[in-house]
Amino acid sequence: MFPSPLFGAIEAGGTKFVLGVGTGPEDMRETTRIETDTRSTPSSEILAKVTAWFQEAESRHGKLAAIGVGTFGPAGVNPAAADYGYITTTPKPLWANTDVLGALRRVFPVPMGFDTDVNAAALGEWRWGAGQGCGTLLYLTVGTGIGGGALVRGRPLHGLLHPEMGHLRIPRAAGDTFEGVCPWHGDCLEGMANGPAMEKRWGVKASTLPPDHGAWEMEAHYLACACVNFLMTLSPERCIIGGGVTQNNHLLPRVRAKCAALVNHYLAHPVLAGGLENWLVAPGLGTRSGLLGALALAQEALAAAGTKV
Amino acid sequence: MFPSPLFGAIEAGGTKFVLGVGTGPEDMRETTRIETDTRSTPSSEILAKVTAWFQEAESRHGKLAAIGVGTFGPAGVNPAAADYGYITTTPKPLWANTDVLGALRRVFPVPMGFDTDVNAAALGEWRWGAGQGCGTLLYLTVGTGIGGGALVRGRPLHGLLHPEMGHLRIPRAAGDTFEGVCPWHGDCLEGMANGPAMEKRWGVKASTLPPDHGAWEMEAHYLACACVNFLMTLSPERCIIGGGVTQNNHLLPRVRAKCAALVNHYLAHPVLAGGLENWLVAPGLGTRSGLLGALALAQEALAAAGTKV
Numbered sequence: 001m002f003p004s005p006l007f008g009a010i011e012a013g014g015t016k017f018v019l020g021v022g023t024g025p026e027d028m029r030e031t032t033r034i035e036t037d038t039r040s041t042p043s044s045e046i047l048a049k050v051t052a053w054f055q056e057a058e059s060r061h062g063k064l065a066a067i068g069v070g071t072f073g074p075a076g077v078n079p080a081a082a083d084y085g086y087i088t089t090t091p092k093p094l095w096a097n098t099d100v101l102g103a104l105r106r107v108f109p110v111p112m113g114f115d116t117d118v119n120a121a122a123l124g125e126w127r128w129g130a131g132q133g134c135g136t137l138l139y140l141t142v143g144t145g146i147g148g149g150a151l152v153r154g155r156p157l158h159g160l161l162h163p164e165m166g167h168l169r170i171p172r173a174a175g176d177t178f179e180g181v182c183p184w185h186g187d188c189l190e191g192m193a194n195g196p197a198m199e200k201r202w203g204v205k206a207s208t209l210p211p212d213h214g215a216w217e218m219e220a221h222y223l224a225c226a227c228v229n230f231l232m233t234l235s236p237e238r239c240i241i242g243g244g245v246t247q248n249n250h251l252l253p254r255v256r257a258k259c260a261a262l263v264n265h266y267l268a269h270p271v272l273a274g275g276l277e278n279w280l281v282a283p284g285l286g287t288r289s290g291l292l293g294a295l296a297l298a299q300e301a302l303a304a305a306g307t308k309v
Numbered sequence: 310m311f312p313s314p315l316f317g318a319i320e321a322g323g324t325k326f327v328l329g330v331g332t333g334p335e336d337m338r339e340t341t342r343i344e345t346d347t348r349s350t351p352s353s354e355i356l357a358k359v360t361a362w363f364q365e366a367e368s369r370h371g372k373l374a375a376i377g378v379g380t381f382g383p384a385g386v387n388p389a390a391a392d393y394g395y396i397t398t399t400p401k402p403l404w405a406n407t408d409v410l411g412a413l414r415r416v417f418p419v420p421m422g423f424d425t426d427v428n429a430a431a432l433g434e435w436r437w438g439a440g441q442g443c444g445t446l447l448y449l450t451v452g453t454g455i456g457g458g459a460l461v462r463g464r465p466l467h468g469l470l471h472p473e474m475g476h477l478r479i480p481r482a483a484g485d486t487f488e489g490v491c492p493w494h495g496d497c498l499e500g501m502a503n504g505p506a507m508e509k510r511w512g513v514k515a516s517t518l519p520p521d522h523g524a525w526e527m528e529a530h531y532l533a534c535a536c537v538n539f540l541m542t543l544s545p546e547r548c549i550i551g552g553g554v555t556q557n558n559h560l561l562p563r564v565r566a567k568c569a570a571l572v573n574h575y576l577a578h579p580v581l582a583g584g585l586e587n588w589l590v591a592p593g594l595g596t597r598s599g600l601l602g603a604l605a606l607a608q609e610a611l612a613a614a615g616t617k618v
Contacts, residue, residue, distance in 0.1 A: 089577040136466075136469070150542075152461040152462070153462075153464075157543070157544065158445070158544065159445035159543060159544030159546055160540075160544045160546045160580060160588075161578055163541060163542055164544075164576065165541055166541075167537075167541045167575060168537075168541055168542070169534040170478055170480065171478055171481065172480065184573045184575040185571070185575070225478040228478050229477050229478055229542065230542060231469075232473045232474055232475075232476045233457070233472055233477070233538065234543065235469045235471055235472050237468055264494060266476060266493040266494070267473065268383070269469055271469060272469075
């Protein structure tokens with residue numbers, strides 16, 4: 001029997017990079033976390049740490065067959081475009097126009113996959129998590145930012161750029177006069193419902209708000225409006241919601257209830273019956289969706305390289 | 310040289326069915342229009358007229374090689390599902406659970422394509438109209454209803470059901486207290502911005518409102534919010550807007566301006582530069598997008614049948 005190929009996975013976020021090497025979700029050989037403030041640390045410095053860690057990991061575990069990157073964005077995800085593999089127009093000045101894949105390629109001459117963190121997470125959840133069997137799938141993360149990725153027929157959705165689902169225009173909750181925190185849009189979804197918005201509106205970190213605090217009903221309103229819009233636009237077979245703000249056992253049921261009320265039986269499908277428990281779900285991979293999604297990108301890159309030979 | 314195959318095309322709407330036979334957009338041999346009130350005429354009666362017309366058309370033009378149907382919905386568009394080819398849960402009682410393809414198949418034993426009217430229109434525009442070259446494409450119609458279809462990588466988007474883009478939740482225009490006309494959702498996009506909503510809000514038919522009437526700025530607000538949400542969710546390479554409400558020369562420029570203001574330079578792409586003239590466009594096929602889209606569905610059905618042999 002041939003040994004399984006070893007993959008490198010990178011989940012590149014604004015506050016931390018998570019790296020891993022392994023052959024699959026049951027066999028992650030080693031992972032590490034590089035804390036980083038992308039507002040103060042040059043991208044070259046972080047990428048040097050990344051390549052150095054993978055070189056050390058190779059000395060312990062063997063050669064990498066392919067590397068996958070799931071990154072914060074906006075990012076160049078079109079393989080035919082000049083900016084493929086770049087983090088592009090991010091407002092973080094030290095990271096704008098960073099050639100991530102180029103930096104990796106100079107050290108590792110292997111096939112590479114590259115996509116947004118949320119498209120990667122959707123792919124990981126489809127392969128091994130809560131999205132199995134759902135070729136059209138949406139993954140939303142609600143934390144410091146709000147972002148969404150999607151698969152259509154099992155492949156990440158790109159289009160003109162890539163989805164930026166945090167920036168939907170949605171109706172305000174009744175009586176909510178908060179101005180929003182999005183630097184571009186003020187009261188878009190992210191501006192009203194990310195972690196910093198909750199903290200600014202209520203004066204304390206979202207994680208410290210008790211379950212009976214009105215903040216959660218309001219938060220559920222914004223997320224439910226967003227989920228309805230996703231359902232009406234992309235018609236995903238399942239909608240997976242993860243991220244720090246959802247790390248409790250009471251928000252998701254509230255979002256389901258409000259979402260069902262908003263849909264108001266307009267759409268008939270067994271998956272939408274009952275309380276949406278089968279449509280709106282938590283990640284099956286817990287907090288590993290992104291990293292395992294990056295590993296899935298690496299696997300796909302290797303497979304695609306094989307078919308090109 | 311072999312003659313081009315002859316196709317039948319059906320654009321099935323709530324107030325009229327448009328039928329055509331031809332080999333392509335430059336060679337539509339004959340078309341007809343069957344006025345129908347789907348609230349008062351049984352579906353069997355209309356479908357009998359449809360099959361009779363195609364039989365007569367065959368006697369004049371020759372045998373049909375395939376038939377394509379673009380229909381109002383909700384409709385069963387998943388070929389693997391039991392309700393494939395049906396108009397399903399429509400609130401029009403005389404049309405609920407109507408087996409459209411079955412009725413056609415009993416008379417015409419040829420390959421058949423079946424999709425929503427708006428997915429068909431997107432396909433037609435992609436093949437021959439304003440969407441050429443845009444594999445990820447959105448088509449929105451704004452008339453008696455509001456509906457949207459999409460292609461992803463050149464194929465219609467289905468997912469769990471199919472898009473129902475008229476039923477987005479979007480923020481109200483400042484000062485707009487209109488309750489909305491959607492029987493399910495009140496003030497969803499369709500409830501606030503379809504033709505009947507404009508007529509009820511302003512007391513006259515939309516087509517009689519002068520270009521300097523405030524109604525149009527308000528209408529542009531709703532459509533712009535929707536287009537932003539489509540851009541952030543599906544990231545279409547182009548967004549085509551047709552339908553009766555848009556049949557004037559001043560609404561689309563207003564929607565573009567509001568849309569650009571809402572995006573506020575958050576996304577950088579040449580197609581989004583300037584005034585969105587290259588992203589938000591009128592149909593290239595005029596009012597023929599739906600019928601020609603149905604013909605494109607017939608072509609694809611014939612091609613797919615060929616590959617199965």
